[in-house]
Amino acid sequence: MIYDFRLGISKEFPCNYLPGNQERLLIVVDELNEQAKQYDYLMHQGFRRSGEQVYRPHCKTCQACQSVKVMVQAFTPSKSQKRLLKKNQHLTLVKSRQPKDAYYPLFERYINELHSDGAMYPASFEQYQSFLFTHICEQYFIELYDGDKLISVAVTDELPSALSAVYTFYDPDYRKNGLGIYSILQQIQVAQSLGKEFLYLGYQIDDCQKMNYKNKFFPYQRLYGNQWHIIPGQSK
Structure with missing residues (x-):
C-alpha cells in the first residue's frame, strides 16, 4: 500500500x-x-x-x-560476533513492553560519562522521554542483566515487517563487553523469533567513526539512489 x-x-x-x-x-x-x-x-x-x-x-x-536494515532471517554472525556472544553468555535478556524507573539513571550515566562531547550532553529526563518514546507503534525494551543488576537497555520499535533499533544505553562499567554490538545481535535474535524480515539500524555514515558500525551485520540492505541494495559480504 x-x-x-x-x-x-x-x-x-x-x-x-x-x-x-x-x-x-x-x-x-x-x-x-x-x-x-x-x-x-x-x-x-x-x-x-x-x-x-x-x-x-x-x-x-x-x-x-544511508539507511541500513539487516536481513535477519538470513543473518549469520561473524567470527568476532560469535566471540562477543560467547563473552556475554552469562548475561540474562528480558523483553519488556513497558519502561522501568531504573532506565533513566542508566541513560543519564551513559550520556554523561560516555558521550559528553555529543549533542545530548548533559542528559535530562525531559530529553530522555521526548527522544526515546512514541505513540506511533508498540515498543520492546530489551534489557540485559548481570545477575540482578540492569546493565543495558535497547529501545526497539515494533513494525509489521521489522524491528527498528532506536537507541541503546548501558552501564559505562561494562564498556569492554561491547554491549552496543551485543545488543544489536540480541535485537536480531528477537526479530528472528518474531518472524520479522528486517532490523532497521538507522543511518550508516562511513566517514563518522561513532556511526560507522552498522555495516557489519550481513547480509544487510543499504538505501542509496532511492533504491535498496543488498550487501551480502561477511565481516571478520
Whole structure:
C-alpha cells in the first residue's frame, strides 16, 4: 500500500556527525493515523523517528546518511560476533513492553560519562522521554542483566515487517563487553523469533567513526539512489 504524506523541510543547521557540514531534514507533517503500518512504509522510504517526529536527511550537497536494515532471517554472525556472544553468555535478556524507573539513571550515566562531547550532553529526563518514546507503534525494551543488576537497555520499535533499533544505553562499567554490538545481535535474535524480515539500524555514515558500525551485520540492505541494495559480504 502507498501512502501520501505532507512533508516539510527544516532550516539548515550544523551537522552533528560531520563537522563543517550543514544538515537539513525532510519532516513528516501529517499525523500517522494508521501508525505502525504508515511508519513501516516510511521506514522503507528511508525515514526514521526521534520521539514523535518522523524525518529523513535531506541535505543539499551531502548524501552520507544511508539507511541500513539487516536481513535477519538470513543473518549469520561473524567470527568476532560469535566471540562477543560467547563473552556475554552469562548475561540474562528480558523483553519488556513497558519502561522501568531504573532506565533513566542508566541513560543519564551513559550520556554523561560516555558521550559528553555529543549533542545530548548533559542528559535530562525531559530529553530522555521526548527522544526515546512514541505513540506511533508498540515498543520492546530489551534489557540485559548481570545477575540482578540492569546493565543495558535497547529501545526497539515494533513494525509489521521489522524491528527498528532506536537507541541503546548501558552501564559505562561494562564498556569492554561491547554491549552496543551485543545488543544489536540480541535485537536480531528477537526479530528472528518474531518472524520479522528486517532490523532497521538507522543511518550508516562511513566517514563518522561513532556511526560507522552498522555495516557489519550481513547480509544487510543499504538505501542509496532511492533504491535498496543488498550487501551480502561477511565481516571478520
